[in-house]
Amino acid sequence: MQPESPHIIRAFDQSIALIRNEVIGMATQARFNLERAIQGLMDRDIEKCRAVIADDTEVDEAELRIDRIGMDTLVRFHPVASDLRLVISSMKVAANLERISDHAVNIAKRARKMLSRTEFSETNLMEPLYALADQQVRDALSAYTDRNAELGASLQLRDKELDKMHKRLVANFSARLEEGGDRAEDFLHLIFVARSLERIGDLAVNIGEDAVFLDSARDIRYEKNRAPVPESPAD
Numbered sequence: 001m002q003p004e005s006p007h008i009i010r011a012f013d014q015s016i017a018l019i020r021n022e023v024i025g026m027a028t029q030a031r032f033n034l035e036r037a038i039q040g041l042m043d044r045d046i047e048k049c050r051a052v053i054a055d056d057t058e059v060d061e062a063e064l065r066i067d068r069i070g071m072d073t074l075v076r077f078h079p080v081a082s083d084l085r086l087v088i089s090s091m092k093v094a095a096n097l098e099r100i101s102d103h104a105v106n107i108a109k110r111a112r113k114m115l116s117r118t119e120f121s122e123t124n125l126m127e128p129l130y131a132l133a134d135q136q137v138r139d140a141l142s143a144y145t146d147r148n149a150e151l152g153a154s155l156q157l158r159d160k161e162l163d164k165m166h167k168r169l170v171a172n173f174s175a176r177l178e179e180g181g182d183r184a185e186d187f188l189h190l191i192f193v194a195r196s197l198e199r200i201g202d203l204a205v206n207i208g209e210d211a212v213f214l215d216s217a218r219d220i221r222y223e224k225n226r227a228p229v230p231e232s233p234a235d
Helices: 006-043 046-077 081-114 121-146 149-178 184-216
Strands: none
Touching: 006 046, 006 081, 006 121, 046 081, 081 121, 081 184, 121 149, 121 184, 149 184
């Protein structure tokens, strides 16, 4: 069998680099949307809320580009081993990033409704939950870009802290909601904001699992007890 030409090898390397760079760019935009959504809520900034809603199409388009590049790479080059895992993982990470941005839009829409009313001090209770969710996302993306299986696998256990905080907040807001009063609607909005942040933590866990697969060729999605991940294969 004839060896592949330098042109084909160069085109393949460019395709692999392109899909990785597209994911990194998409991640930056998705995190920016989430940051502005929370700032819009906390700072009562309606323009940031509107910008998040308007810019979500950029994330949607990025996912479509990554899917196209990924499918083209699979069809043209038939990658194997770590290159194949990179293409598959990148497409899955992109899908989770698109959902993270969707939740940022949901938060922005809830914030926009709350901003039509007077300031609500309980909004500040969202900040610690957002900090945990954002840290999960950042670490998940670091696990992907650095091929760090250990960091990726750690996110599932760390997500339990976010879940506990979410449950406490929702229990508090639900009790206040049942009391009625003129701020009941605001408590309902905060319940949905908290739910979006909890779901963002779950999506970060998904990305961490993809990072484990990318680095070590191990699928840990349905493992009950996460054992230490093996060292990366030599491919």
